[in-house]
Amino acid sequence: MAELTLNHYLILSGVLFSIGVIGVLTRRNVIVVYMCIELMFNAANLMIIAFSNSLGDMTGHVFVFMVMAVAAAEAAVGLAIIIALYRNKKTVDVDEVNLLKG
């Protein structure tokens, strides 16, 4: 195993995705939670690119391009929601935002 294979990239991608999941579960600041979601996006992108390279097919690059566009749209809307939330509740702690709790 002295050669760089697809497995290396898949394992690294899994590790990064898991770190993102742990971050979402443990952190309470909504901006940090948002950044952990971005980390998971990136891990998924890495896996797509690795498979694209392994299969010699450039469709994966187009897919990652689309993911980036959606992430940019998500960043704009998500951060606008965070600002609106802070304006109304004076907090960005996800435990204190429970308006929809039954």
Added chain:
Amino acid sequence: MQLLMFYLIGFFAVLSAVSMIVVRKPLNSALFLILNMICLAGLFALLNAHLIAVLQIIVYAGAIMVLVLFVIMVLNLREKDGDITVRKVAAQFVGIIVVSVVMVMVGASVDPSAISALGSASPEFGTVVGVGKTLFTDYILPFEIVSVLLLAAIIGAVILSKSKV
């Protein structure tokens, strides 16, 4: 050589990701995330995805993270002192389970003998020319739909962040 580069960049990627969720201040988290994204851009370049590597730095590390840093600085947040609660321990337990499941899935889904070395087929692979040709011939409709999505996101962000309607 490639393996060495992979381990070096991958080590920094994991290190910065762990630092991101460990440090207290959101601002430091954002800076570690930028480091992580730059590491991933290096990995993309290692995988012959040159255009995606550049886009990763421009769009993610540039545009999106500047927006995040801007919001963090506007809100000027004070992180409360973290206390170890039952919920936090439970969350870490769930996180460890998720890690194990992902690792088992990755390990089970990959056949080491089937896929040997990574390599690119054509010299156009991953360049602006190659990705552009794929994007503007086979995937022209999704490309146009993405532009509509971005327009909707612009309008939505402006309406959401308005103070009074």
